[in-house]
Amino acid sequence: MTDAIIKTENLRFAYDAESRNVLDGIDLEIARGSFVAILGHNGSGKSTLAKTFNGILLPTEGRVLVNGSDTADPEKLIDVRRTVGMVFQNPDNQIVASVVEDDVAFAPENLGVAPAEIRARVDNALRRVGMYDFRLHAPHLLSGGQKQRVAIAGVLAMEPECIVMDEPTAMLDPIGRREVLEAVRSLRRGRGMTVVLITHHMEECVYADRLIVMSEGKIAMDGTPKEVFPRVEELLSLGLAAPETVALLHSLNARGFALPLDALSVNECADVIAKALGRREGSSLPGGKIQ
Amino acid sequence: MLKNITLGQYFPGDSVVHRLDPRTKLLWLAGYITALFLANNAWAYALMLAVLIGESAAASIRPKTLLSGMKPLMFIVVFTAVVNLFYGTGEPLLKIWVFTVTADGIRRSVFMVLRILLLVCGAFLLTYTTSPLALTDGLERLLGPLKKLRVPVSELAMMMSIALRFIPTLIEETDKIMNAQRSRGANFDTGKLTERAKALVPLLVPLFVGSFRRADELATAMECRCYVPGGNRTRMKVLKFARRDVLALALCAAMLAAVVLLRRV
Numbered sequence: 001m002t003d004a005i006i007k008t009e010n011l012r013f014a015y016d017a018e019s020r021n022v023l024d025g026i027d028l029e030i031a032r033g034s035f036v037a038i039l040g041h042n043g044s045g046k047s048t049l050a051k052t053f054n055g056i057l058l059p060t061e062g063r064v065l066v067n068g069s070d071t072a073d074p075e076k077l078i079d080v081r082r083t084v085g086m087v088f089q090n091p092d093n094q095i096v097a098s099v100v101e102d103d104v105a106f107a108p109e110n111l112g113v114a115p116a117e118i119r120a121r122v123d124n125a126l127r128r129v130g131m132y133d134f135r136l137h138a139p140h141l142l143s144g145g146q147k148q149r150v151a152i153a154g155v156l157a158m159e160p161e162c163i164v165m166d167e168p169t170a171m172l173d174p175i176g177r178r179e180v181l182e183a184v185r186s187l188r189r190g191r192g193m194t195v196v197l198i199t200h201h202m203e204e205c206v207y208a209d210r211l212i213v214m215s216e217g218k219i220a221m222d223g224t225p226k227e228v229f230p231r232v233e234e235l236l237s238l239g240l241a242a243p244e245t246v247a248l249l250h251s252l253n254a255r256g257f258a259l260p261l262d263a264l265s266v267n268e269c270a271d272v273i274a275k276a277l278g279r280r281e282g283s284s285l286p287g288g289k290i291q
Numbered sequence: 292m293l294k295n296i297t298l299g300q301y302f303p304g305d306s307v308v309h310r311l312d313p314r315t316k317l318l319w320l321a322g323y324i325t326a327l328f329l330a331n332n333a334w335a336y337a338l339m340l341a342v343l344i345g346e347s348a349a350a351s352i353r354p355k356t357l358l359s360g361m362k363p364l365m366f367i368v369v370f371t372a373v374v375n376l377f378y379g380t381g382e383p384l385l386k387i388w389v390f391t392v393t394a395d396g397i398r399r400s401v402f403m404v405l406r407i408l409l410l411v412c413g414a415f416l417l418t419y420t421t422s423p424l425a426l427t428d429g430l431e432r433l434l435g436p437l438k439k440l441r442v443p444v445s446e447l448a449m450m451m452s453i454a455l456r457f458i459p460t461l462i463e464e465t466d467k468i469m470n471a472q473r474s475r476g477a478n479f480d481t482g483k484l485t486e487r488a489k490a491l492v493p494l495l496v497p498l499f500v501g502s503f504r505r506a507d508e509l510a511t512a513m514e515c516r517c518y519v520p521g522g523n524r525t526r527m528k529v530l531k532f533a534r535r536d537v538l539a540l541a542l543c544a545a546m547l548a549a550v551v552l553l554r555r556v
């Protein structure tokens with residue numbers, strides 16, 4: 001039995017009684033300390049699933065347990081929210097205060113933490129995302145990546161055990177994306193925070209321990225990135241594309257190669273291709289020699 | 292063009308005025324406004340002007356910044372000036388059709404304009420030197436006794452601080468939409484009033500729709516961070532009265548007394 005921080009049992013959810021189930025029977029365990037990426041085409045129910053993890057949405061059927069507490073139990077709700085923090089796509093719409101440090105203080109203030117302790121948590125959270133020097137700035141004057149890091153700090157100040165991020169980089173430019181991903185990676189170092197990352201970008205999933213692909217409110221694929229990404233045709237049928245390295249190897253295979261598809265980084269991919277070419281170099285095929 | 296609206300904006304700083312307790316500053320503003328309405332002669336207005344200049348110097352806010360904040364209100368100021376001009380009694384100095392201008396009218400007009408300018412500048416000095424959070428915290432504490440009458444003071448204070456937080460964001464968004472509509476040929480700046488009003492429709496619709504989505508997302512984000520309306524919140528920055536606050540309030544009382552005395556002059 002694994003130590004699950006979040007567990008869903010036969011989770012079904014519909015936004016209103018007559019409409020179809022947006023989540024349709026999801027059984028899932030998120031292991032404590034793991035890094036889980038969730039992929040899926042638009043409207044597949046990713047955001048809805050995320051919102052059931054901390055009781056923003058309650059299951060229509062089935063249940064969601066956080067550290068064993070049912071999210072539908074009003075007595076446990078604050079505990080659940082404090083355990084599972086959430087970061088959303090648009091940083092502008094999750095920053096509540098006009099000064100960075102005041103915003104980061106919002107969650108601990110809500111939890112009734114003592115002033116000196118709040119100060120310590122705020123400074124610590126801002127340092128962890130590299131925004132300490134901006135603590136007195138006005139959020140609306142920051143870049144997208146900086147705002148999103150403030151939003152992450154705002155959740156960290158709550159001292160959650162798990163952070164769920166719903167497409168945190170979707171509205172950012174490449175620099176902002178890199179900043180946010182770097183912040184996520186540093187969360188994983190040290191304390192081993194559980195991270196659930198919902199994303200559209202395949203490259204962001206490469207470092208995940210586990211990859212879940214959603215489709216029509218169900219879990220369509222589930223495994224390590226090296227297990228999931230090589231299933232290129234299946235991904236395509238779910239409206240997703242494989243990472244470019246895998247796609248390249250796949251189309252080389254369509255031209256007669258027989259390469260393994262689990263090379264996710266550019267380096268791994270280059271190794272695979274070089275090795276294959278090396279073999280052909282050794283063979284007696286004419287014109288196979290490449291300098 | 293909208294970028295220069297400084298309504299409710301906060302300029303971080305470290306002056307004496309910045310460091311005053313927000314409650315002191317709110318009481319000061321209340322005292323200043325009361326004094327403005329008590330003022331009834333040139334001496335009293337001169338005193339009020341001097342107080343404002345002194346206050347902005349103490350806050351290291353340049354008069355130019357204060358006056359530039361007045362720009363969006365210029366229409367109201369001019370309108371008030373013109374209307375008051377014709378309201379005087381006594382010997383007419385000038386007659387235009389059915390309107391008469393008297394010395395009394397000119398006096399009224401000047402005082403009224405001064406009153407509006409000083410009032411708005413006084414309020415601006417408060418928001419320029421006080422972070423919205425401190426401001427709403429102060430207001431919440433001052434209005435605290437009303438909680439006994441079931442007035443949701445904390446929730447109202449939270450709404451106000453969020454409104455202040457979103458002013459710059461909404462201004463930015465308005466600018467963006469205006470530019471997008473301009474690039475499709477919309478004209479907000481010239482033409483007949485009806486035409487300009489019509490051009491505002493494609494501006495306001497996306498702005499409203501956007502605001503509702505924003506409010507919805509913000510509410511969810513606040514819930515995720517354990518906000519419970521009416522819950523017992525603590526504060527990172529606890530408000531504390533210092534010696535300078537006592538001093539400032541004493542000065543405020545002195546100003547009120549002086550204005551009351553000047554009424555007899």
Ligand SMILES: Nc1ncnc2c1ncn2[C@@H]1O[C@H](COP(=O)(O)OP(=O)(O)O)[C@@H](O)[C@H]1O
Pocket residue numbers: 015022040041042043044045046047048049
């Ligand atoms: N607030 C809502 N009310 C009604 N339907 C919604 C709401 N939010 C999302 N949906 C619907 O639920 C489905 C899943 O949406 P969502 O969870 O946002 O998917 P994803 O995040 O994977 O794009 C979509 O068909 C969407 O139209």
Ligand SMILES: [Mg+2]
Pocket residue numbers: 046047048166167
């Ligand atoms: Mg989504």
